[in-house]
Amino acid sequence: MKDGFGREIRYLRISVTELCNLRCRYCMPEEGVEKRCHEEMLTEEETVSAARAAVSLGVDKIRITGGEPLVKKNIISLCEKIGAIDGLRELCITTNGTLLPRLAEPLRKAGVKRVNLSLDTLDAEKYAYITRRGTLDLALKGLEAALEAGFDKVKINAVLIGGFNDDEVPALAELTRRYPVDVRFIELMPMEGNRDFGPDAFIPYTRVLEALPEAEPLGKEGGVAKLYRLPGALGSIGLISPLGDHFCGTCDRLRLLADGKLKPCLHAPAEYSIKGMTEEKMRETMASVILKKPRWHGVLNYENRSGAGRTMNEIGG
Ligand code: SAM
Ligand code: SF4
Secondary structure, eight states: OBOTTSOBOOEEEEEOOSOOSOOOTTTSOTTOOOOOOGGGSOOHHHHHHHHHHHHHTTOOEEEEESSOGGGSTTHHHHHHHHHTOTTOOEEEEEEOSTTHHHHHHHHHHTTOOEEEEEOOOSOHHHHHHHHSSOOHHHHHHHHHHHHHHTOSEEEEEEEEOTTTTGGGHHHHHHHHHHSSOEEEEEEOOOOGGGTTSOGGGOOOTHHHHHHOTTOEEEEEEETTEEEEEOTTOSSOEEEEOTTTTOOGGGOOEEEEOTTSEEESOTTSOOOEEOTTOOHHHHHHHHHHHHHTOOSOOOOOSSSSOOOOOSOHHHHTO
16 A cells, blocks of 8 residues: 555565574664563564555565564464465565574575575674674575575675775675675664764765776666676675665655564654554554655764664664
């Protein structure tokens, strides 16, 4: 269905857990998040009902995210049930990849078509620093497992951080020549929880192009990404610019959080609960929330921080 500004809402992102096995500095507090009581969170049946309700309203793509979705015990059965919904074109997942060596194959069998794997650096020390507790080796093994499992598409998400990985843009882009993967550079978003990053960390997507003079524009949009390709590469380079060039005008997304809150805009505080509702009531609520989707989230930069009121591990990116 269309929102109040004529945008067709086709894409639901479901954050299935706030918990994570990593603690990326731009996303989550070092101490993690307190495990909330079971009754506050959506059950598997409620999550599947919400997904069905969304599909009945015209959503045809669902992305499972988190927190780290692969730490959730029932992730395979959840994907199986959502993947089997009639009318759903694509079930995707975003993961830090560290658990993919065990789970890539079961996920593909459960109906997941595409995997986005987060990888901000190819330097083991920098990886340990930015994730506070991760090992690069495991993430790379996860990437290999994803490629071997035969998903329709594997993408790498790298958050672009001035003074941290801007010098690695060519090395990360080079992955598109070595593997059949797309690499997406995402501008760092200023959330309340990541005030440790100073203004120099927030660099515009144009810096990627400066570092890749040989990149050729593909002349088509890849969802919210501007697409380029290195000569001879197997995959594309995508630039996602929530700050430098926001894409609210074509935003087709709705978000559902693990505690049952629907969020019509990533950077706006408004949330509407569907916890405990029947599927029919969820559908009604979802339709009214789609109509409340704001036109845009207002200026977003180092000074004007996100109004989300949550950390990214709760929202799911
Ligand atoms: N744990 C999974 C992962 O890391 O891919 C899924 C959840 S994570 C919140 C989803 C995406 O949001 C990741 O690609 C992550 O890099 C990105 N992200 C988190 N905080 C961000 C921020 N402040 N700015 C830009 N992207 C961010
Ligand atoms: Fe965890 Fe993903 Fe957030 Fe990193 S970005 S802390 S892996 S939820």
